[in-house]
Amino acid sequence: MTESTLLSATDLKVTFTGRRGSGSARAVDGVNLTLGKGEIVALVGESGCGKTTLARTLLGLEKPTAGQVTFDGAPLSYDSRSLKAYRNRVQLVLQDPSGSLNPRHTVYEAVAEGLRVHGYAGDEQAKVAEALSRAGLRPPERFFQRYPHELSGGQRQRVVIAGALVLDPELIVADEPVASLDASVRGEILALLLSLRQDLGLSALVVTHDLGLAWNIADRVAVMYLGRVVETGTVEEVLTAPQHPYTQALLSVLPEAPGEPVVLTGEPPDPTRIPGGCRFHARCQVLAAGEAERAGVADACRTKDLPVLSAEHRTQAACHWAERRVSPQAPGAAPAS
Ligand SMILES: Nc1ncnc2c1ncn2[C@@H]1O[C@H](COP(=O)(O)OP(=O)(O)OP(=O)(O)O)[C@@H](O)[C@H]1O
Numbered sequence: 615m616t617e618s619t620l621l622s623a624t625d626l627k628v629t630f631t632g633r634r635g636s637g638s639a640r641a642v643d644g645v646n647l648t649l650g651k652g653e654i655v656a657l658v659g660e661s662g663c664g665k666t667t668l669a670r671t672l673l674g675l676e677k678p679t680a681g682q683v684t685f686d687g688a689p690l691s692y693d694s695r696s697l698k699a700y701r702n703r704v705q706l707v708l709q710d711p712s713g714s715l716n717p718r719h720t721v722y723e724a725v726a727e728g729l730r731v732h733g734y735a736g737d738e739q740a741k742v743a744e745a746l747s748r749a750g751l752r753p754p755e756r757f758f759q760r761y762p763h764e765l766s767g768g769q770r771q772r773v774v775i776a777g778a779l780v781l782d783p784e785l786i787v788a789d790e791p792v793a794s795l796d797a798s799v800r801g802e803i804l805a806l807l808l809s810l811r812q813d814l815g816l817s818a819l820v821v822t823h824d825l826g827l828a829w830n831i832a833d834r835v836a837v838m839y840l841g842r843v844v845e846t847g848t849v850e851e852v853l854t855a856p857q858h859p860y861t862q863a864l865l866s867v868l869p870e871a872p873g874e875p876v877v878l879t880g881e882p883p884d885p886t887r888i889p890g891g892c893r894f895h896a897r898c899q900v901l902a903a904g905e906a907e908r909a910g911v912a913d914a915c916r917t918k919d920l921p922v923l924s925a926e927h928r929t930q931a932a933c934h935w936a937e938r939r940v941s942p943q944a945p946g947a948a949p950a951s
């Protein structure tokens with residue numbers, strides 16, 4: 615952790631105890647992550663890999679089964695008073711603006727809600743106007759008495775963002791912030807998030823399926839697979855020279871990607887049944903193609919778990935084969951964690 619670290623997760627685990635007949639789900643299964651002040655980190659990975667669970671845990675909405683969340687140098691406490699104070703400083707922006715806005719509340723009420731919950735004693739109207747304006751809804755007074763159904767999808771998302779900004783947070787966690795929007799509106803909302811970082815020094819964790827979005831907005835990327843971060847680094851490094859076969863597969867299906875898309879075989883990941891060895895091994899195209907065998911790591915792929923990646927700001931991949939390529943003289947694959 616450095617002085618400029620705002621948020622960090624240390625060996626974070628979240629296990630959901632199984633309903634009758636099903637095992638417990640290790641939705642987050644050992645994650646180290648840091649977010650610097652003013653930094654935007656994209657958390658990417660396919661559906662069900664644990665992105666939302668991790669985001670909710672970082673926000674204090676979910677209590678970790680193990681590990682720790684630290685914000686501004688202090689470990690998170692889970693008593694209701696500490697959590698309320700914490701939620702003043704970190705704000706969640708959800709994927710579906712229609713779902714996060716009450717259709718019977720005006721824009722003014724929606725944005726003022728957070729101020730009222732936190733007992734804000736200043737000039738409420740001025741604060742709501744400022745937040746709407748920062749979110750690009752200008753002049754703000756024009757929007758005060760509007761209802762969500764009278765707005766476009768992009769405007770609704772801006773109202774949700776204004777509702778987060780009104781409390782002057784230091785960190786925004788945006789879970790699929792533009793997934794439900796048209797491409798043109800998407801660009802506008804992304805530009806807004808970037809300008810908020812520029813103007814207010816806001817940090818953001820942006821959760822997304824979309825690697826293109828990560829490219830446009832983030833400084834760093836963390837790629838998640840089955841509860842773990844399997845690759846992390848700067849956007850340029852991870853997206854132009856991915857080390858982990860899973861990241862390579864995700865990138866290969868982008869429309870602009872060269873070559874053939876990698877079709878992942880095997881069962882979709884299930885956090886109630888995390889395979890032994892490398893958790894990606896049953897679907898790994900590198901193992902299937904015999905490349906891991908040629909590198910002498912195929913046994914390790916099938917039998918040796920990989921260490922949890924550290925939270926350092928360097929490029930790392932949790933993969934026996936990638937590790938062998940980086941240091942070909944290494945005597946064996948990475949030790950089990
Ligand atoms: N409250 C819960 N109880 C039991 N299992 C849960 C619970 N919440 C999430 N899960 C399981 O944990 C895993 C991770 O879910 P999560 O919602 O974090 O994934 P995600 O990466 O956000 O997926 P998506 O991209 O579809 O939003 C899934 O298998 C999910 O079914």
Ligand code: SF4
Nearest residue numbers: 892898915933934935
């Ligand atoms: S460790 Fe082996 S199975 Fe896992 S991603 Fe790397 S090459 Fe594939």
Ligand SMILES: [Mg+2]
Nearest residue numbers: 665666667789
């Ligand atoms: Mg999710």
